[in-house]
Amino acid sequence: MIVKADTTEKKIDVQYYALLREERGLSFETVMTIAQTPKELYGELQKRHGFRLPIERLKVAVNDAFQDWDSPLQPNDNVVFIPPVAGG
Amino acid sequence: MFQISTSPIDEVALKKRLENPKAGAFVSFEGWVRNHHEGREVVLLEYEAFEALAQSEAEKILQEAVSRFEIEEAICVHRTGALCIGALAVWVGVTAAHRGAAFQACQYIMDAIKSRLPIWKKEHYANGDSGWVNCQHCASHSGSDNHHVDKSLGFDEVHYYERQMRLPEVGAEGQATLKQSKVLVVGAGGLGSAALLYLASAGVGTLGICEFDNLEPSNLHRQVLYHASDAGQSKCELAKRRLQALNPFIHIQTYDKKLDLNNIEGILNHYDLVLDCTDNFKTKFLLNDAAVHFQKPLIQASIYQYEGQLQLYLPNGDSPCLRCLWPEMPEADCTGTCEDVGVLGAVPGVFGTLQAMEALKYLLGLPTDLNRHVLMMDLLTSRVQKIRQIQNPACPICGENADRESFLTMMNGNAEEEIDLEIDLAACSREHLNAFQWVDIREAHECLQDDFEALLVQQIPLSRFNLEISTLSPQHAYLVFCQKGIRSKKLVRVLRQQGFTKVYSVQGGVKQIQNWLKAPLQ
Numbered sequence: 001m002i003v004k005a006d007t008t009e010k011k012i013d014v015q016y017y018a019l020l021r022e023e024r025g026l027s028f029e030t031v032m033t034i035a036q037t038p039k040e041l042y043g044e045l046q047k048r049h050g051f052r053l054p055i056e057r058l059k060v061a062v063n064d065a066f067q068d069w070d071s072p073l074q075p076n077d078n079v080v081f082i083p084p085v086a087g088g
Numbered sequence: 089m090f091q092i093s094t095s096p097i098d099e100v101a102l103k104k105r106l107e108n109p110k111a112g113a114f115v116s117f118e119g120w121v122r123n124h125h126e127g128r129e130v131v132l133l134e135y136e137a138f139e140a141l142a143q144s145e146a147e148k149i150l151q152e153a154v155s156r157f158e159i160e161e162a163i164c165v166h167r168t169g170a171l172c173i174g175a176l177a178v179w180v181g182v183t184a185a186h187r188g189a190a191f192q193a194c195q196y197i198m199d200a201i202k203s204r205l206p207i208w209k210k211e212h213y214a215n216g217d218s219g220w221v222n223c224q225h226c227a228s229h230s231g232s233d234n235h236h237v238d239k240s241l242g243f244d245e246v247h248y249y250e251r252q253m254r255l256p257e258v259g260a261e262g263q264a265t266l267k268q269s270k271v272l273v274v275g276a277g278g279l280g281s282a283a284l285l286y287l288a289s290a291g292v293g294t295l296g297i298c299e300f301d302n303l304e305p306s307n308l309h310r311q312v313l314y315h316a317s318d319a320g321q322s323k324c325e326l327a328k329r330r331l332q333a334l335n336p337f338i339h340i341q342t343y344d345k346k347l348d349l350n351n352i353e354g355i356l357n358h359y360d361l362v363l364d365c366t367d368n369f370k371t372k373f374l375l376n377d378a379a380v381h382f383q384k385p386l387i388q389a390s391i392y393q394y395e396g397q398l399q400l401y402l403p404n405g406d407s408p409c410l411r412c413l414w415p416e417m418p419e420a421d422c423t424g425t426c427e428d429v430g431v432l433g434a435v436p437g438v439f440g441t442l443q444a445m446e447a448l449k450y451l452l453g454l455p456t457d458l459n460r461h462v463l464m465m466d467l468l469t470s471r472v473q474k475i476r477q478i479q480n481p482a483c484p485i486c487g488e489n490a491d492r493e494s495f496l497t498m499m500n501g502n503a504e505e506e507i508d509l510e511i512d513l514a515a516c517s518r519e520h521l522n523a524f525q526w527v528d529i530r531e532a533h534e535c536l537q538d539d540f541e542a543l544l545v546q547q548i549p550l551s552r553f554n555l556e557i558s559t560l561s562p563q564h565a566y567l568v569f570c571q572k573g574i575r576s577k578k579l580v581r582v583l584r585q586q587g588f589t590k591v592y593s594v595q596g597g598v599k600q601i602q603n604w605l606k607a608p609l610q
C-alpha cells in the first residue's frame with residue numbers, strides 16, 4: 001500500500017520556552033507548515049531560525065499534553081517546545 | 089448548643105433547658121477561674137475568643153459528641169471578658185439515658201473545647217504583670233511541648249494565625265495540622281527564600297533547610313531572606329535566624345551540607361514533604377530519585393529568566409516523576425544557571441511562593457492537579473499553561489522495572505563522573521596538592537573580595553580563556569576554580585577533551601578553598 005504524503009499546508013500555533021524563546025526572540029507565533037509531526041515541524045523551524053538544541057534535548061507538548069515526536073499534527077494544533085530548566 | 093457569653097453564666101437555667109423525660113442521667117462540668125497558674129498568683133482573668141471560628145468549631149465538637157456517645161443533648165457556654173477568681177468560666181451539660189455515656193461525652197466535650205477552640209486568656213498576676221495564655225496550650229499541661237505566650241512578644245501563637253484560621257479550609261484543625269507538619273526545603277536561594285518565608289509564617293511546625301553556600305552580594309536581588317550586611321556568611325544559619333524572628337513558634341532545623349547519595353535518606357526520613365528549590369540538575373535528579381525511592385511527596389520548581397515550571401510528585405499514586413519526562417539527566421550546558429543567563433528576582437519569588445502554596449494545600453488535604461500536570465508560566469507574556477503528563481511505565485525510577493538497584497546505579501553513575509573531574513580539597517593531603525598550579529577562572533568583578541595570597545594563583549577569566557589557553561601546558565597539573573565549582577567543572581570537561589589529562593575542578597569553588605585554607609595543617 002502506498003501512503004501519499006499530505007502536502008497541504010496547515011496552520012499551527014507554536015510556543016517557545018527558555019533557550020528556544022531566547023533564540024527565536026518571541027514566545028509565540030503562528031506558522032503555516034506541511035510538517036506531519038512535531039519532529040518535522042521542529043526540523044523546519046530549526047533550519048529557519050538556527051536553534052542550537054537538538055531534538056533529543058527537548059520535549060514537545062501538543063494541545064496541553066506531552067506527546068511523542070512522531071505523533072500526527074492536525075490543523076490548528078498548539079505545539080509547545082520545552083527545553084529542560086534548572087534555575088532556582 | 090454552644091454560646092459565647094459576655095455576661096455571667098446562669099447554670100440553673102441551662103440545666104432547666106436540658107430537662108428531658110428520656111434522660112436517666114445528667115452530668116455537668118464547671119470550669120472556674122483559679123488563683124494560680126504555673127506557680128504565679130493570678131488575681132484576674134480576661135477571656136478573648138475569635139468568635140466566628142470558636143462558634144463553628146464548638147458546634148462541630150457537640151455534633152461529634154452526639155454521634156460518638158449515646159446521649160440525648162449537650163450544651164456548652166464559654167465566658168469572655170474579665171472574670172474574678174472563683175467565677176464560672178465554662179459550663180458543659182450532657183443528658184443521656186445512662187450515666188456512662190453522659191460522663192464520657194461531658195469529658196470529651198470539655199477536652200475538645202480546651203484544645204480546639206481559639207480562645208485566649210490574659211492572666212493578671214499579683215505582682216501587676218499580665219500575659220496572654222492560649223487555652224489550647226493549657227490543654228496540654230501534662231504534655232512536654234508546652235510553650236506559652238512569648239513574654240517578649242506579648243501575644244500568643246493563635247493571634248499570629250488568626251486571619252488564615254478564618255478560612256474554612258484551615259480552621260483550628262488545619263492550623264494544628266500545619267503545626268505538626270515537617271517540611272524540608274532544599275536550597276535557600278531565590279525559590280527557597282520565597283517558599284521558606286511563607287511556610288514559616290503559615291506555621292509549618294518543623295522546617296528543615298538544606299543549603300551549603302555562603303551569601304554572595306549577587307544573591308541579594310532575588311534571595312529576599314537575607315540582608316546586604318549578611319554577605320559572606322552561611323546562608324543556612326542566616327535563613328534560620330531570619331525565619332525564627334519571623335515566626336518564633338516554629339522549629340527550624342538546618343543542614344549546612346550538600347545533599348548526596350550517602351546523607352539523603354537520613355535527612356529525608358525526618359520529613360513529610362520536600363520542596364526542591366535547587367538550581368542544578370544534579371541535585372534535582374538526586375532529590376527526584378530519592379523522593380520516588382523513599383516515597384516522599386516532592387514539589388519541584390525550576391526557573392529560566394522570566395519563566396518557570398512547577399510540578400508535584402505524590403507517592404502511592406499515578407503521578408509522574410521528573411525522570412518520566414527526562415529519563416536521562418540533561419547536560420547542564422543545554423540550559424543556563426542564574427549566573428550565566430540572568431534572572432529577575434521576582435521570578436523565583438513567584439515560583440517559590442507557588443511551591444509554598446502547593447505545600448500548604450498538600451498539608452491541609454486540599455486537592456491539586458499539579459501531580460499530573462506541569463505548570464508552565466511565562467511571566468513576560470503572562471501566559472500560564474498546564475501540560476498534562478502521565479506516568480511513564482518505562483521510567484527508570486518510578487516505572488514498572490525500577491527497583492533499589494536502578495536507584496543506586498543511577499546515583500553512582502553520577503558520582504563516578506564527578507570524582508573524575510573534581511577534587512575535594514578536604515580529602516587530599518597538602519603535599520598532593522602542591523603539585524598543582526591554581527587557576528582562577530572567575531571574572532575580574534567576582535574576585536574583588538577574595539585573597540588567596542597563600543596560593544600561587546594564575547588568573548584567566550573564563551571569558552578570555554580561549555585567548556589565553558596557550559599559557560597553559562597540557563602536561564602540567566592544574567586546579568581550576570570558580571565561585572561555586574560549576575563553571576570550572578564544565579571547563580575541565582572541555583580541557584580533558586583537548587588533551588589536558590591532569591586538570592581538575594575544585595569542588596565547591598571558592599568557599600571550599602577558604603575552608604581548606606582555614607583548616608589546620610594535616
Ligand SMILES: [Zn+2]
Pocket residue numbers: 125221225226227229
Ligand atoms: Zn496553661
Ligand SMILES: [Zn+2]
Pocket residue numbers: 408409410411412413480483484485486487
Ligand atoms: Zn518516573
